[in-house]
Amino acid sequence: MSTALPAATVGAFTPTGRLRASINLGNPILAGRGADGQPQGVSIDLARAFAQRLGVEVELVVFDTAGKSVDAVKAEQADIGFFAIDPLRGEGIRFTAPYVLIEGCYLVRDGSPLQDNAEVDQAGRTVMVGKGSAYDLYLTRELKAATILRAPSSPAVVQSFVDENAEVAAGVKQQLEADAARLGGLRLLPGRFMVIQQAMGTPASRGAEAQAALAAFVEDMKASGFVAEALQRHGIAGAAVAPAA
Known part of the structure; x- marks a missing residue:
């Protein structure tokens, strides 16, 4: 050719x-x-x-x-x-x-007190991300007080968030929405914390x-x-x- x-x-x-x-x-x-x-x-x-x-x-x-x-x-x-x-x-x-351009969002349980992205970075909070993902790299730099936990992959974030009882899951908006609909009892915080x-x-x-x-x-x-x-x-x-x- x-x-x-x-x-x-x-x-x-x-x-x-x-x-x-x-x-x-x-x-x-x-x-x-x-x-x-x-x-x-x-x-x-x-x-x-x-x-x-x-x-x-x-x-x-x-x-x-x-x-x-x-x-x-x-x-x-x-x-x-x-x-x-x-x-x-x-x-x-x-x-x-x-x-x-893709939005990065946070997901929490329905009963979580968190209502805004700015509330996530507090001492004692745990945030689950996909190991080595864009969210992992970004949040590792940006989060100063919260603790980052790492799932094996981005698609495994929400299941790891549930299994390890983390307070927040971070990832691709569409993946989080799909997992929330599948599992129930979960919601996305409004807005986005980054644009990928x-x-x-x-x-x-x-x-x-x-x-x-x-x-x-x-x-x-x-x-x-x-x-x-x-x-x-x-x-x-x-x-x-x-x-x-």
């Missing part, structure tokens, strides 16, 4: 001859498994579209947590990935501008031209309506397409 990108740029992304895309199944906004058990979602659609632009085949390297997905790109076991932008993750990875900027990334070693090509691809996908259409096609509500860089 022909490609408009220089051969050197294509080669920078495909040292194995294929585009290896690191996929995190721990964020339901980006990816999950379909009825056939195969990965599907916005990130998979973008990975395939970028492979098509490069003129190569795509290989999905699938993980259950964001932390493992990040580590794969840092270790160059994958050529691109889909992550929340965070300073710690920037070590060894070069990010594009975001393509999707979901971007694509590639190992820093791949060079400036490769980074520029990936950044341009993301802008094209936003401007063309590709990202918006993918969100709609996969039934994702509550996530917004990021503005142009």
